Amino acid sequence: MSIEQQLTDIQKAAAEQTAASQALAQTVTAKMGQIDQRVEQSRQKFEKWMADTEAVDIQGEGRYFVELTVNGDKDTFYPVYFQLPMGDETTIQIYRHYDWNNNTSNDPGDFDTTHVASALVILKGQTYPWNGDANYLRTVVNYQRYRECVSGISHKGYVESYKYDPEGVDSPYNGPGIGFRNYRYSSFHLRGGKLKYRIYSNKPITYMLKDDGELADAQNNYLNYKWLARTMHVNNLQNHPENDHGTVYIGYPIPAKGATA
Incomplete structure (x- = not known):
């Protein structure tokens, strides 16, 4: 080649x-x-x-929070309605730092002071009053300083009840009057005056902040009731007797002197 x-x-x-x-x-x-x-x-x-x-989707326990700013009158407490989840116990924490919305902040409220209002309210409960399970709501901690800003705590929400049809049937749920009468939603009241709050829970919960006279639940034709939201004035506050512990209440026992962990 x-x-x-x-x-x-x-x-x-x-x-x-x-x-x-x-x-x-x-x-x-x-x-x-x-x-x-x-x-x-x-x-x-x-x-x-x-x-x-979310944590509940994988059978875990989460930490959820919403932030609410309550406007309106500073001496009026506005209802917040919610429904506790079914299943195991739910924990709710209502928190407010004492200097939020003070007179030196970028978002001042209607209180001209540096120490506005502090609150830590811890609630535990399960489902709503009409449910067939345990259905309860209890206050574990209610500690507030400077000004009271959380009240009206009740498993049955605070409403004014009416007959949906004045000519319709009477029922245990439509007697005229104002009180803790909402069997579908629990409630607490938050003070107005442009105050900020954070609400934490271990399960997702929808909170409905209402003004006075707004519908607090869907009208029910069968039971012939209509429940309207009602506010509370600072001079006429009330919690349901089951949750009426005052504003310096801590439900955890104090360890005996000398006790060790």
Whole structure:
């Protein structure tokens, strides 16, 4: 074989090797692209799952909070209605730092002072009064300073009851009057005056802040009732007797002197 022929064969082999390497590189690039796409899809699915999943969805206990600012009159307490979840016990903490909305803050309330109102109210309970389970609400801690800002605590929400149809049937749920009469929603009252509150719970809960006279529950034709939200004035506050412990109440026992953990 001549040298020229050998050179030609070498060039041909090199070209074939280059083509094979390029084809392999293209195949690897395509495969890497597919892998990257699958990884990205998996990442997006996981991030969506993280965003959409709550502790209760995986039978865990979470920590949820909502922040409410209660406007209106500073001497009026406005009702907040909520329904306790079914199942095991739920804990709710109503918290307010004493200097929130003070006269030096960026969001001052209607109280011209540095120490506005402090509150830590801890409630424990289960489901709503009409449910067939334990259904209760109890106060574990009610400690407030400077100004009272949480009141009206009751398993049965504070409402004014009416007959939906004045000519309709009487029922135990539509007698005229104001009191703790809402069998579907519990309630507490928060003081107005542009005050901020945080409400924590170990389960997700929807809170409905109402003004005086707003509908506190869907009207019921069958039982012929209509329940309207009612506020409380600072000079006429009341908790349900089951939760009436005053504002310096801590329900945890004090350890005996000398006791060790």
